[in-house]
Amino acid sequence: MLRILRKEAKIVGTYSWKPEESFASLWPHGAAEEHTQMGQRVDQWQQVIQNRFPELLRHLVWDRDRLNQLEEAVDQVIADDGLNVAAVALYRRSLLNRLTGLGPLDQLLTDDHVTEIMVNGPQQIYCERDGRIMLVNQQFADPDEVTLLAQRLASRAGRVLNTESPLCDAQLADGSRIHCVLPPVAEKPTITIRRARAEPLVLTDLIEAGSLSHALWQDLSQYIEERRNIIIAGGAGSGKTSLLRLLASHIDPAQRVVTIEDVRELNLTHSHTVSLEATRAHDVHTLLVNALRMRPDRIIVGEVRGAEALELIEAMSTGHYGSLSTVHAQSGGMATVLRLARMCARNQLGIPFEELLGQIQDTLDVIVYVRRGPDGVRRIESVQQPTREGMHVLWVYRPDAGFVKVGEQDG
Numbered sequence: 001m002l003r004i005l006r007k008e009a010k011i012v013g014t015y016s017w018k019p020e021e022s023f024a025s026l027w028p029h030g031a032a033e034e035h036t037q038m039g040q041r042v043d044q045w046q047q048v049i050q051n052r053f054p055e056l057l058r059h060l061v062w063d064r065d066r067l068n069q070l071e072e073a074v075d076q077v078i079a080d081d082g083l084n085v086a087a088v089a090l091y092r093r094s095l096l097n098r099l100t101g102l103g104p105l106d107q108l109l110t111d112d113h114v115t116e117i118m119v120n121g122p123q124q125i126y127c128e129r130d131g132r133i134m135l136v137n138q139q140f141a142d143p144d145e146v147t148l149l150a151q152r153l154a155s156r157a158g159r160v161l162n163t164e165s166p167l168c169d170a171q172l173a174d175g176s177r178i179h180c181v182l183p184p185v186a187e188k189p190t191i192t193i194r195r196a197r198a199e200p201l202v203l204t205d206l207i208e209a210g211s212l213s214h215a216l217w218q219d220l221s222q223y224i225e226e227r228r229n230i231i232i233a234g235g236a237g238s239g240k241t242s243l244l245r246l247l248a249s250h251i252d253p254a255q256r257v258v259t260i261e262d263v264r265e266l267n268l269t270h271s272h273t274v275s276l277e278a279t280r281a282h283d284v285h286t287l288l289v290n291a292l293r294m295r296p297d298r299i300i301v302g303e304v305r306g307a308e309a310l311e312l313i314e315a316m317s318t319g320h321y322g323s324l325s326t327v328h329a330q331s332g333g334m335a336t337v338l339r340l341a342r343m344c345a346r347n348q349l350g351i352p353f354e355e356l357l358g359q360i361q362d363t364l365d366v367i368v369y370v371r372r373g374p375d376g377v378r379r380i381e382s383v384q385q386p387t388r389e390g391m392h393v394l395w396v397y398r399p400d401a402g403f404v405k406v407g408e409q410d411g
Helices: 002-006 020-026 029-052 064-080 086-100 103-109 143-156 203-209 214-225 240-248 284-291 308-317 334-347 353-363
Strands: 114-120 125-129 132-136 167-171 177-181 190-194 230-234 257-261 273-277 298-301 324-328 366-372 378-387 390-398 402-405
Touching: 029 064, 029 086, 064 086, 086 103, 103 114, 103 125, 103 143, 143 167, 143 177, 143 190, 203 214, 203 240, 214 240, 214 378, 214 390, 214 402, 230 240, 230 334, 240 324, 240 366, 257 284, 273 284, 284 298, 284 308, 298 308, 308 334, 308 353, 324 334, 334 353, 334 366, 334 390, 353 378
Parallel strands: 230 324, 230 366, 257 273, 257 298, 298 324
Antiparallel strands: 114 125, 114 190, 125 132, 167 177, 177 190, 366 378, 378 390, 390 402
């Protein structure tokens, strides 16, 4: 991590956002009265936009087409008021910041190359752009500005965020995932936004990015057709969900699929799919138990973290063949098997660990390990088959040779 941060780049924005309250200091001292009058006009413009164009404000605006429409609407309202848009650029920016509520993040959120944004208090904003972490030269005015944006994000997701409820993990209407933390839990208000792609990654995207090869995909798609039980392992941000979605897209449309997620991210286009999303009252484990009664051909769990691990393994071994899931792990193969076994053991203390381990080895057909490399590329590092004798390596990635097939799957 330290090595990456030393090489971090900076994104230079075309303007530096300032909060509305600071405009008077940027204006000539003799124009304070004019500033007050313009502030009143901005209030009026905001009311007009809200009345005439409510569809543009239904969600936070950060897709380019919707933002362009909003800017055109703002320019029209200003022109209708008899003013030259260029002459009041500062106040136009103020109005747009009010309407979008994005502040210094607006340029990042309309950049298709930015996939994640991390706000560590008012003075530090990082983003992931084209797979690399970069420090952004924009800043918020103070912690209150960060808190206000975090609360706006939470509100748009239907959540409450305040000092009594300082944590929010939710999904916005466009599919982007947000995680906000306020004091006293965090020293400074923090925001993490994982942007949803306008269009899901398809096979050609992943091959062109170097995430996998045509030959490797042929084997993976064959595993899906043969209804192999597959676990995708990897660290945070390694591309597990994108690969899971791609594999699921290859499932026979006639098969009934039930998906279970903490936060809905998969958004499968499979025609015979039931999507379940966990709540505080109904966690992933509870939903998985109920999913077994819904006559699924396959079950897809977005991520296993605890008690649901054993339920999923049981489901995979009792007729729901070809089920899929992901798990956080820093390496593949046996390390993933052991991690799953420990999850099962924590919730089933009466079953010997070796018995749990053996059941997992017998049930799982394929473990795909994905990793984000030093070059920023998220790629498949290995494909392995668990057995009682150990791990049978099927594919590996080698920097000097690319994706190399090592063996054939048994059984």
